[in-house]
Amino acid sequence: MNFTFLSFDSIDSTNSEALRQARVGAEEGLCVVARQQTAGRGRHGRTWVSEKDAGLYFSIVLRPKIDAQFLPLITLMTGVGVHDALAGFGIDPDIKWVNDLLVNEKKICGILAETTETNSGLAVIVGIGINLRSSNFPPEIADNATSIEENLSILPAAAGDAFTYRGPEIKAELMETLPKFLSYFYNILNTENGPAEIIEEWRRRSSYFSGKRVRVALENRAVTGVTDGLEPNGALRLKTDGGSVLAIQAGDVERLRSES
Numbered sequence: 191m192n193f194t195f196l197s198f199d200s201i202d203s204t205n206s207e208a209l210r211q212a213r214v215g216a217e218e219g220l221c222v223v224a225r226q227q228t229a230g231r232g233r234h235g236r237t238w239v240s241e242k243d244a245g246l247y248f249s250i251v252l253r254p255k256i257d258a259q260f261l262p263l264i265t266l267m268t269g270v271g272v273h274d275a276l277a278g279f280g281i282d283p284d285i286k287w288v289n290d291l292l293v294n295e296k297k298i299c300g301i302l303a304e305t306t307e308t309n310s311g312l313a314v315i316v317g318i319g320i321n322l323r324s325s326n327f328p329p330e331i332a333d334n335a336t337s338i339e340e341n342l343s344i345l346p347a348a349a350g351d352a353f354t355y356r357g358p359e360i361k362a363e364l365m366e367t368l369p370k371f372l373s374y375f376y377n378i379l380n381t382e383n384g385p386a387e388i389i390e391e392w393r394r395r396s397s398y399f400s401g402k403r404v405r406v407a408l409e410n411r412a413v414t415g416v417t418d419g420l421e422p423n424g425a426l427r428l429k430t431d432g433g434s435v436l437a438i439q440a441g442d443v444e445r446l447r448s449e450s
Contacts, residue, residue, distance in 0.1 A: 193373075200224060202228050203230055204227065208249040225247075246361055248320075269285045284397050285392065289301040299319065302317040393420075399420065415428045425438055426438040
């Protein structure tokens with residue numbers, strides 16, 4: 191995949207701009223990046239806090255040729271790519287189904303995939319928000335969010351070394367490595383056995399794949415149970431407390447820390 195970059199000092203949303211670009215013919219590999227978003231968003235229309243230079247706000251245009259049933263795997267594929275990009279800094283993230291990356295159960299990254307029809311066929315826009323620093327977190331999310339800065343500051347350092355935040359350098363490195371990881375796993379996804387391979391890559395990186403006791407908030411109810419792997423299209427299998435097995439296509443997953 192060839193990458194082209196469209197950079198903004200401030201924009202409403204990198205995903206919105208990528209959608210606009212895709213609809214007027216942008217090719218696969220266009221990456222929209224901004225220092226600040228004034229209307230950043232997550233799943234279900236939630237707001238994504240996007241203060242200037244406090245995160246990596248990044249969206250990429252994809253034009254997949256895979257069967258439509260496997261399109262949800264693009265979010266999982268993206269999670270795998272982000273995981274490996276963060277691991278390059280010595281951070282050990284977990285992937286929570288379906289679109290969050292966590293460190294010590296705190297959110298460090300969110301992913302939002304959106305589709306649009308264009309004259310060149312279906313386009314998928316994948317938005318990625320990675321927290322670079324923690325000082326900007328509003329009180330309502332401060333206890334549940336973390337950042338690269340926070341995690342690098344607690345890594346072992348040489349005796350006498352003081353922690354120095356390298357935000358610009360980290361962002362530049364992410365801008366270089368993240369598209370490469372995304373391209374690598376996207377190419378795998380587009381192969382004949384790609385969907386199964388992506389699920390296996392996701393399994394290796396996520397403690398949520400199986401055996402995790404969770405509550406899942408669905409559209410009109412909540413269910414609790416234990417995770418039991420993924421369906422071929424990326425849906426989460428849940429062994430419910432009632433004894434049935436559900437395939438969760440969409441829902442918010444919350445780890446349960448006790449049996450209560």
